[in-house]
Amino acid sequence: MDRKQLYIAERTARYSGGQISRRSFITSLVGAGIAVPAALGMASRVEAQTPQRGGTYRHGMAFGSTTDSLDPGTYENGMMTQVSFSYGNCLTEVAPDMSLRAELAESYEPREEGAVWAFTLRPDVTFHNGKTLNADDVIATMNYHRGENSSSAAKGILSPVVNITKEGDNVVVFELDGPNADFPYIVSDYHLIILPSEDGETIDPTAGIGTGGYSMVNFEPGVRFQGTRNPDYFKSDAAYFDDMELLSIIDTTARQNALMSGEVQVADRLDPKTVALMARNPNLEILEKTGYLHYTFPMRLDSPPFDNYDLRMALKLAVNRQEMVDKILLGHGTIGNDHPISPSVPYWADLPQREYDPEQARFHYERSGHSGALQLSASDAAFAGAVDAAQLIQASAAAAGIEVEIVREPADGYWSNVWNKKPWCACYWGGRPTQDWMYTSGYTNDIEWNDTAWTGTEASERFNMLVDEARGELDEARRAEMYAECQTLIHDDGGAIVPMFANYIMGVGGGVTHGEDVASNWINDGNKSHERWWMS
Structure with missing residues (x-):
């Protein structure tokens, strides 16, 4: 930049940092040869991009249920994710630029080639009740989710952890069952906000007390969450x-x-x-x-007739994915391929795209031996246009001789009464930034959120073995091969119909x-x- 540009950049930085007044900023620009209207416009743009304190933030969310609880282990929708990050923090977080950065941890480092991870906590972080954060709080929180009798939705993603210890009051050490380069991502999961321990060993998961930027004022499940700014928040x-x-x-x-x-x-x-x-x-x-969000229609293998491979394949072939993207997303997304991995996730495999094929769908349907209507539960609580998407499936399946009956479910209680319970329903997944995290959230056989109940088949057993092995595989090429096979196994044998990725x-x-x-x-x-x- 020339001297004039450097001068303007310097004055802009000083104004955005609050070091000079608006009047001084505009005067300096005019003195540098900028016309008054242009200088006023530049001042307004700087002000708009300079964070200001104050005001009340009100957000209308497409999520929430009257069955929601403050227990982080139960969080299952977007509203509770936002609630979690309102009053709590994790050891790490995904930054606005999508990089991973330390949050409650000041730093973290691998040991023993990634089989051990040590997190050094920030000093002087306090909970809303005045307690100072220490290693015991982290250990007690993590053990709550990974305990033998835990029903937490995060139990699966913590399954690689075999032991958690501390070094002094501010270093927490996680011992894993093998190397895991992705582990720092795992501890950014919204279920894993750190809560204060009461006696160094236990937590109260429903107290709503965390270290977050807002202290809870009021929580009405399925209605609202209200918070007020935490004056002692460690993020300035x-x-x-x-x-x-x-x-x-x-x-x-x-x-x-x-x-x-x-x-x-x-x-x-x-x-x-x-x-x-x-x-x-x-x-x-x-x-x-554009992120990892995808819309799904999970078929549960523990509910006949969806335990039949040919029936699942018939329905996968009976879905016109492009039509769904065109009519439901209207260009605000891309076609899916019956697995949960977005092209933006590392090790995504470019598998042959499954096409709408009513003849092949009819072949597999007849071979399944099933007759009669198949019920598909749907509500726009799952995603905007879910009922319309179900109707498109109904119409495209009819061309293959498959009768689909749509069950319109109430929006309230959809996630507690329908999803993960009804044999076939509409659903959405926010996706995850790593394949291991996605699989251990919704597809491995040891987790609560395996909404297709995909267990007991040779393919699922192979898949679970690969997920475990890939987690510790340090050879990039071999790891890519293993994850490509994981995607293929879900695509072919799994119970998830994944027709589209949505913006x-x-x-x-x-x-x-x-x-x-x-x-x-x-x-x-x-x-x-x-x-x-x-x-x-």
Whole structure:
């Protein structure tokens, strides 16, 4: 840059850092030869991108259930993920630029070629009850999820951990059953927010006390979560709002109306059918991110007739994926291939795309020996357009001689009464940044969230063995081969129909703004918009 550009950059940095006034900034720009209107515009842009403290953040969410609990081991939807990151923190976190960084940990390092990981905690971090964070809190929290009698949804992803010890009060050491280069990602999982231990060994999982940017004021399951800014938060560059409120608004139209009317400033999971119309509103920003989100129709192998390979294959071949992407996502996503790994995840394998083939679907259906209607449970609580997607499956399957009966389920209680219980239903998965994390969240045979109950087949046994071996495989080429086979096994034998990967579509208004980088590991800036965004 020339001297003039360097000078302007220096003045901009000083103004954004609060070191000079608006008047001084504009005067200096004018003195450098910038016209007054342009200088005023530059000042406004800097102000918009400079985090300001204050205001109340209100967010209309497409998630939530009256059966939700503050117990992190039970979190199963996007609202509870955001609640988790409101009052709690993990050892690590995925940053807005999608890199992994330390959070409650100050640093972390592998030992014994990744079979042991040591996390050094930040000093002087306090919980909302005034207790100082130490290694005992981390150990007690992790043991709560991995205990023998634990029913936590995080038990599976912690299964590689064989022992947890401490070195002094601020270093926690995880001993694994083998090398695992991905382990620092695992401890960023939203179930694993660190809670205060009561006696150095136990935690109260439902107290709602954490180290997060907001202290809980009120929690009404399936209705709202309210928090107020934690004045002692260890992050000086986060949690800018004075107060925050997350509102569960499951109905898509109601949620979008709340955004348009100003009842909320942010709404997620906007309907692709209406997002173009909403984009015409000059007071709204349509924020769209491509991440790991995928929509699924899991068939449970523990519920006949879905234990029949030919029946599962018939239904996979009876789905017109491209039609679904075109009519449900309207271009806001890409076609899926009956496995949960996004092309942006390391070691993604470019498998031959499964095409809609009613003749082959009919062949497998007849070979299955099944007759009669197959019930498919659906609700737009699963994802916007889930009922319409089910109707597309019904129509495309009919061409193969397969009768599908759609069961319209209530939105409230969908995740506790339908998903992971009904034999065939609509579902979504936020996806995970590593293959091991995704598999140990929803596909291995030892976890609560294996929503296809994919166990007992030769393919599933091979898959579980490969997942264990790949976790400790240090040869990159060999690891790629193993993960390619994992994807192939799910694609061929698994119970998941994965027709499409969807973009995250959010609406932002009401004076709320955000930084240039917005994370896409989860919706809503990694479900941390309440912490990372601010009032302009």
